[in-house]
Amino acid sequence: MSTPTEPRDLHIVVWNENVHETRGDATVVEHYPHGIHTVVADGLREHLPHADVSTATLQEPDHGITAERLAATDVLFWWGHVAHDEVSDAVVDLVVDAVHAGMGLVVLHSGHYSKPFKRLMGTTCSLKWRNDGERELVWTIAPEHPIAAGVPHPIVIDRQEMYGEYFDVPRPDEEVFLSTFAGGEVFRSGVAYRRGLGRVFYFSPGDQEYPVYHHPDIRRVLSNAARWAAPVSGRRELTADPHPRDWFLTDGAGRQGA
Template identity: 55%
Template sequence: MSKTIRVTVWNEFRHEKKDEDVKSIYPEGIHMTIANHLSKEGFEVGTATLDEPDHGLTDEVLNHTDVLIWWGHLAHHEVQDQIVEKVQQRVLDGMGLIVLHSAHYSKIFRKLMGTTCSLKWREAGENERLWVVQPGHPITEGIGEYIDIEKEEMYGEFFDIPQPDELIFVSWFKGGEVFRSGCTYTRGRGKIFYFRPGHETYPTYHHPQILKVIANAARWAAPSRGPVPRYANVQPLEKLR
């Protein structure tokens, strides 16, 4: 019997409190919209937000999280460095991490990437078309050749990230830009997926195919049961003399 994947959805939960338009789209918060869908998909789901003690990411929560989903925008700088260190260590130890939209600027993503993670942007409510460029990948299971989003914020190249292990989606925007919108990485034993869509003023996380990608990514990023590496001085397996 396969183990139920434990997911924690982390969100700043600031826009939904400050902006009535955002609140009308996500009355319970972006985190709850994603969490409610994942619960229906059979995941064991918890949530955490910025203003909770330890940002909701206590040792107990992190130690019982297989995949952490992260959405942030306004308050990257408010995330405590000690919490970022703990999340990084959990990823290195095997926890999966899914980084959504403007969380490309989050402390944890920049720390794991080692680059600025900067990009071009424009908020004009334009059409985004995400093209699948890895049709055989588990993250694209059940997705067509592309995903159309009627209105989204534009992100454009150059995106200052390391070369992805795998490029899963490439976006085209009505204004003419393109963007590497779905990128996978491995850090230590942990799998990372960056997924671009999700500006707070649009109902992107109500889009069935976007939610399907996130669910697929959570299954893909869940820890494997492979061997745990040992880092120490060791005795030889064979006789040296």
């Protein structure tokens, strides 16, 4: 019998604000002619051929995000950059509630400033940055972690935007990757959290001006992240429920437990 973490059972949605692409930014369109979301989705299908991978964008009704769609989603990928403020607070509420109930969330690159991630972190999520197209080395600092499975040490990205410390996020539950840049900066580029019943992974490589999501090692990391972030048990809303005294001594039908 399959389990929720097996690839054939995964239902994944890749969300992208899709603003650079729709306004025709030449460099972005060159690397991602059909949108960043399509390239990320193709990479997931490549490694998770039995998964159901779909996409959603800011321009769709309800940003492509509804309570019904999230209820059927195991893992939501989120990429945003220049339109964080255009995301409806009602949609943010849905995403955060879904994570608390057990849905996985993978936040990509400049999505560190997205409303859902900042809400879940409870901090500014600010960082240092410089876009000089420098080399990034992504070092695995937790080789036993499932997200690092099959990933070279280090991943070499020839040209990428620099993200540097201090990164204002809570202390991660797990640090998986640490990046170094040609300019000497370091950055916690792959960090994992639990929020409610859900798992959250932030992964920084992937600026819109560089073809990072075509990189085979980056695609492997994202597919590993999808497996890791998927619910390990059924989804359920966390609520404050009244319970009668000794409720735990009976089973669901009210019979005394063994």
